[in-house]
Amino acid sequence: xxxxxxxxxxxxxxxxxxxxxxxxxxxxxxxxxxxxxxxxxxxxxxxxxxxxxxxxxxxxxxxxxxxxxxxxxxxxxxxxxxxxxxxxxxxxxxxxxxxxxxxxxxxxxxxxxxxxxxxxxxxxxxxxxxxxxxxxxxxxxxxxxxxxxxxxxxxxxxxxxxxxxxxxxxxxxxxxxxxxxxxxxxxxxxxxxxxxxxxxxxxxxxxxxxxxxxxxxxxxxxxxxxxxxxxxxxxxxxxxxxxxxxxxxxxxxxxxxxxxxxxxxxxxxxxxxxxxxxxxxxxxxxxxxxxxxxxxxxxxxxxxxxxxxxxxxxxxxxxxxxxxxxxxxxxxxxxxxxxxxxxxxxxxxxxxxxxxxxxxxxxxxxxxxxxxxxxxxxxxxxxxxxxxxxxxxxxxxxxxxxxxxxxxxxxxxxxxxxxxxxxxxxxxxxxxxxxxxxxxxxxxxxxxxxxxxxxxxxxxxxxxxxxxxxxxxxxxxxxxxxxxxxxxxxxxxxxxxxxxxxxxxxxxxxxxxxxxxxxxxxxxxxxxxxxxxxxxxxxxxxxxxxxxxxxxxxxxxxxxxxxxxxxxxxxxxxxxxxxxxxxxxxxxxxxxxxxxxxxxxx
Numbered sequence: 001x002x003x004x005x006x007x008x009x010x011x012x013x014x015x016x017x018x019x020x021x022x023x024x025x026x027x028x029x030x031x032x033x034x035x036x037x038x039x040x041x042x043x044x045x046x047x048x049x050x051x052x053x054x055x056x057x058x059x060x061x062x063x064x065x066x067x068x069x070x071x072x073x074x075x076x077x078x079x080x081x082x083x084x085x086x087x088x089x090x091x092x093x094x095x096x097x098x099x100x101x102x103x104x105x106x107x108x109x110x111x112x113x114x115x116x117x118x119x120x121x122x123x124x125x126x127x128x129x130x131x132x133x134x135x136x137x138x139x140x141x142x143x144x145x146x147x148x149x150x151x152x153x154x155x156x157x158x159x160x161x162x163x164x165x166x167x168x169x170x171x172x173x174x175x176x177x178x179x180x181x182x183x184x185x186x187x188x189x190x191x192x193x194x195x196x197x198x199x200x201x202x203x204x205x206x207x208x209x210x211x212x213x214x215x216x217x218x219x220x221x222x223x224x225x226x227x228x229x230x231x232x233x234x235x236x237x238x239x240x241x242x243x244x245x246x247x248x249x250x251x252x253x254x255x256x257x258x259x260x261x262x263x264x265x266x267x268x269x270x271x272x273x274x275x276x277x278x279x280x281x282x283x284x285x286x287x288x289x290x291x292x293x294x295x296x297x298x299x300x301x302x303x304x305x306x307x308x309x310x311x312x313x314x315x316x317x318x319x320x321x322x323x324x325x326x327x328x329x330x331x332x333x334x335x336x337x338x339x340x341x342x343x344x345x346x347x348x349x350x351x352x353x354x355x356x357x358x359x360x361x362x363x364x365x366x367x368x369x370x371x372x373x374x375x376x377x378x379x380x381x382x383x384x385x386x387x388x389x390x391x392x393x394x395x396x397x398x399x400x401x402x403x404x405x406x407x408x409x410x411x412x413x414x415x416x417x418x419x420x421x422x423x424x425x426x427x428x429x430x431x432x433x434x435x436x437x438x439x440x441x442x443x444x445x446x447x448x449x450x451x452x453x454x455x456x457x458x459x460x461x462x463x464x465x466x467x468x469x470x471x472x473x474x475x476x477x478x479x480x481x482x483x484x485x486x487x488x489x490x491x492x493x494x495x496x497x498x499x500x501x502x503x504x505x506x507x508x509x510x511x512x513x514x515x516x517x518x519x520x521x522x523x524x525x526x527x528x529x530x531x532x533x534x535x536x537x538x539x540x541x542x543x544x545x546x547x548x549x550x551x552x553x554x555x556x557x558x559x560x561x562x563x564x565x566x567x568x569x570x571x572x573x574x575x576x577x578x579x580x581x582x583x584x585x586x587x588x589x590x591x592x593x594x595x596x597x598x599x600x601x602x
Contacts, residue, residue, distance in 0.1 A: 002035070003037075003041055007038075007045050011027050011030070011041050011044070011045050012031065015028050018191075019062070022062075023062035023068065026061065027044075027063070030044075039477065043476075043477040043478055044063030044066055045063055046065065046478050047064070048065065048189065051162075051181050052181070054163055054164065054171045054172065054386070054388055055075075055161060055162045055163040055164045055171075056161055056162050057152050057153075057160075057161030058159065058160075058161065059158050059159055060103065067108075067152075067159070069108070070189045070190050072150075072162060073112075074192055075184050076112045076116060076148070076162075077115055077119070077187045077192045078180065078185070078186065078187045079164060079180055079184065080115060080116055080119040081119075082179060083095070083145055083146065084121075086145070091145070093144050093145040094116075094122035094144050095122070095123055095146045096124045096135060096139050096142060096146075096147040097113045097123055097124070097125040097126070097148045098126045098130045098131075098138070098147070098148070098149050098150070099126070099150035100129050100131065100149075100150065100311045101274065102152060102159070103157065104160060105129065105150045105160060108150045108162070109125065109148075110125075111194075112148050112162070113197060114196070114200055114206070115192060117194075117200035117203075117206050118193070118194040118195060123200070123207065124142060124206075124209050125206055125208060126209050126213075127208045127209065129247040130251070131246075131247040131248055131309075131314065131431070131432065132149055132151065132313060132428055133251075133313065133429070134214065134217050134251060136169040136427055136428045137213075137216075137217050138213055139165050139169045140427070141213065141216060145167055146164060146167065146172075147164070148163070148164060149162075149165065150163075151163060153312050153314065154310040154311065154315060155282075164180065168391070168394075169426060169428070170391030170392070170395065170428055171386075171387065171391060171427075173388055218255055219258075220433075221258065221259070221432055221433045222255070222258045222259050223423075224422050224423055224433050224437055225440050226343075226347065226350060227444050230443050230444045230447040231260040231261065231440055232260055233447055234442075234443035234444075234447050235261055235262045235263070235443075236263045237261070237305070237439075239256070239261060239303060239304070239305045239306075240264075240266075240267065240294050240295075240297050241256070241265070241306075241307045241435070242291070242294040242306075242307075242308045242309075243270065243308075243309055244277065244283045244290055244308055244311065245270050245271075245273055245311065246273065246310060246312065247312055248309035248310075249266075249271060251432045252307070252309060252431070252436075253266070255433070256439055261443075265298075267297055270293060277311075279293060283310055283311050285308040285316060285418055286315070286317065286332065286417060286418050288329050290317070291308050291317055291319055294308055294319070295327050298319065298327055299327060304320070304321060304442055304451075305318070305438070305439065306318060306319035309432075313431045314387075314419055314431055315417065315419050315431055316418060316420070316435050316438070317335075318335050320442075320452045321451060323574070328453075331468065332365075332414075332415070332417055332419075333466070333468045335434075336361070336365065336369060336416070337369055337372060337466075338438075338441065338456055339420055339422070339437060339438070339441075340359055340372050340373065340412050340414065341459050342441050343411065343412045343437065344357075344359070344372065344378060344411070345376070348376065353411070356379070356406075356407065356409050357378045357408065357409055357411045358381060358393075358397065358408035358410050358411060359372075359373040359378055359411060359412055360380075360390045360393050360410065361380070361381075361383075361414055362382065362383050362385045362386070362415045363382055363383070363384060363535070363537065364415070365416045366466050367466065367545070367564070370382075372463055375463055379408055383530075384511070384530055384531060385533070385549060387419055387421070387428050387429050388428075390415070391427040391428060394410045394424055395427075410424050415429075416468065416470070418431075419431075421433075421434075422434060422437055457573050457576045460567055460576050460580060461567050461571060461576050464567055465566075465576065465579045465580050466563070466564050466583075467562070467563055467564075467580055467583035468561060468562045468587075469561045469587045470558060470559070470560055471591055472556045472557065472558050473598065474556040481555065484550050484555075484557050488534060488536070488557075490601035491548060491597075492510065492513075495597070495601070499594070500519060501519060503538065503593065504540045504541045504542060505539065505540055505541075506518075506520070507519060507538075508536065508537070509537040510527070510537075511530055511532065511536075512536075514526060534549070536548040536549075543563065544562060544563045544564070544590060545560075545562040546590065547560040559591065559594060559595070561590050561594075563586045563587055565583055567579055
C-alpha cells in the first residue's frame with residue numbers, strides 16, 4: 001500500500017515541537033524509508049485514536065492513532081472541558097485517577113491528574129496501581145464527579161488506554177459519553193499545556209489517597225460472603241492465585257484473608273507488576289495459556305481451586321477439578337452460571353433475597369443464566385455486550401424506585417468474557433469480589449462433601465445443559481478495520497441469508513438495523529429495547545444461537561456459538577458430563593460452517 005502525501009504531511013508534524021525529542025525521532029526513523037514503512041505510518045496517522053463511549057484503547061507509540069502523552073492529555077482536557085461545562089458543582093466534586101501495571105500507566109495517570117489540576121478540578125489519585133473495582137468504588141465513596149482508569153485491561157503488552165467512569169462508579173453512558181467524545185475531538189493533540197505533577201501535589205490540587213480506601217473496599221467485599229462458618233471449617237483449603245503481573249495481587253489477597261482463607265498459594269513468577277507480562281503471550285484469563293503456570297503449581301501442591309485475574313482485575317478465570325480429579329479450565333459462561341446459582345441459592349437460604357431481585361446478563365452470554373434466574377423466581381434482564389450496559393440497568397432500577405415506581409433490586413450480573421458483579425457497591429466488573437465468592441463456593445462444596453465441578457453438573461441437571469464457544473478473528477490496522485466492515489456487510493447481504501437458511505435459522509436479530517427477521521416468512525419487525533450496535537444474532541430451530549460482533553476494544557471480530565440439550569432429572573454425573581461433551585460436536589459443526597463463510601467473505 002503506497003503512502004499518501006496527506007499521511008506524510010501529518011506524520012511530519014510530529015518531527016518538531018511541541019512533540020518531545022523521542023517522539024520526533026521515532027517518526028523521523030519511519031519517514032526516512034516512508035515507502036517501506038507505508039503501512040505503519042498509515043496506521044499511526046490515518047486517523048485520530050478514537051475516544052469511544054467508554055474511553056480509548058490502542059497501541060502505545062508516537063502518532064495521532066496511538067496512546068501517548070499527547071493523546072492522553074488531549075483526552076483529559078476534553079473530559080475536563082465537559083466537567084466545567086456541567087457546572088461548578090461537578091468541578092468541586094473532582095476526579096479520581098487510578099492505573100494498572102501496564103507500561104507507562106503510572107506516567108499517563110500523572111499526566112491526566114496534572115491536566116485536571118491545571119483546569120482547577122481537584123484530583124484524588126492512588127499512590128500505587130489499583131484495579132478497576134477499587135477505582136469504581138472510590139468514585140462512589142468520595143462522591144466524585146468522574147473517575148479515570150489508565151488501563152488496556154487484558155490486551156497485549158503494547159496496548160494501553162483510558163477508561164472513564166461516572167459519579168455512580170459505572171462507565172459513562174448516554175448522553176454524557178457522546179458529549180465527552182465531542183469535547184475530546186475538539187482538543188488539538190499536542191496543544192494541552194500543564195505544569196509538573198509534583199507542583200500540583202505541593203499546591204494541593206492533587207491529593208494522594210490514603211490506605212483507608214483499600215480497607216473500606218475490603219470490608220465491602222467481605223460483606224458479600226454468605227457462609228462464613230463453612231469457610232472457617234475449610235479455611236486451609238489450598239487455593240492457587242495469580243494476578244498475571246497485574247493490579248489484583250494486593251486486593252484479592254486482602255479479600256481472601258478478610259473472609260477467612262489462610263492457605264493461598266501465589267504464582268511467584270507472576271506475582272509482581274510487570275507491563276511486559278513476560279510469562280504469558282496475553283495477560284488474559286480467558287485464554288488457557290495465561291493460567292498454565294497457576295495450574296502447574298496447583299497440580300504440584302494438590303490445590304483444589306485456581307484463580308487468575310487480568311491486569312486491571314476486572315476479569316477472573318478459574319480452574320477446578322473434574323470427576324477424575326484433573327484440573328480443568330472453566331469458561332466465563334460456566335463461572336457466571338455457577339456464581340449466579342450459588343448467590344441466589346445462598347440468599348434464599350438466609351431469607352435475604354429481595355422480593356424484587358434481578359439478575360442481568362448480556363446478549364452473547366449463556367441463556368443458562370436466564371433459566372437459573374427464573375428457576376429461583378428472580379427477574380432476568382438482558383443488555384448489549386459491555387458492562388456499562390449492566391451498570392446502566394442498575395441505575396435505571398434505582399431511578400425508577402426514586403420516582404416511586406415498581407422496579408427491581410440488582411443482585412448479581414455477568415457476561416461471558418469473565419466479568420461479574422455481585423452486589424452494587426461497585427458498578428463495573430469486579431474480579432476481587434468474584435474471586436472471594438468463588439473461593440467461598442469451593443469451601444462450601446468441600447464442607448458438603450462435593451466439588452465445584454459437581455455443582456456445575458447439578459446446574460446442568462436442573463436447568464438443561466448449555467455449551468458455548470467463542471472464536472475470534474484478528475484484523476489489525478486500517479486494512480483490518482475495512483475487512484471487518486466488509487465481513488459484517490457480507491453477512492447482512494444475500495450470502496448471509498443463504499447461509500442462515502442452511503443452518504436452520506428461525507430468526508435473525510440485527511442490532512444495527514434494529515430489526516427482527518422471521519426466516520420462514522421473511523417478515524421483519526422492530527427490535528425493541530436495545531440501543532444500536534453492530535451485532536448480528538441468528539437463532540436456530542434446534543435451540544442453538546450464533547452471534548457476530550466486532551470487538552469494541554480490540555481489532556477483531558468475535559463469533560459466539562451456543563447450544564442446548566435436555567438433561568434427565570435422575571441422570572448421574574457421568575451422564576450429564578457425556579451430554580455436555582456431545583454438545584461439543586454440534587458446536588464444532590456450526591463454527592466450521594460459519595468460519596468457512598468468513599474465509600469466503602475475506
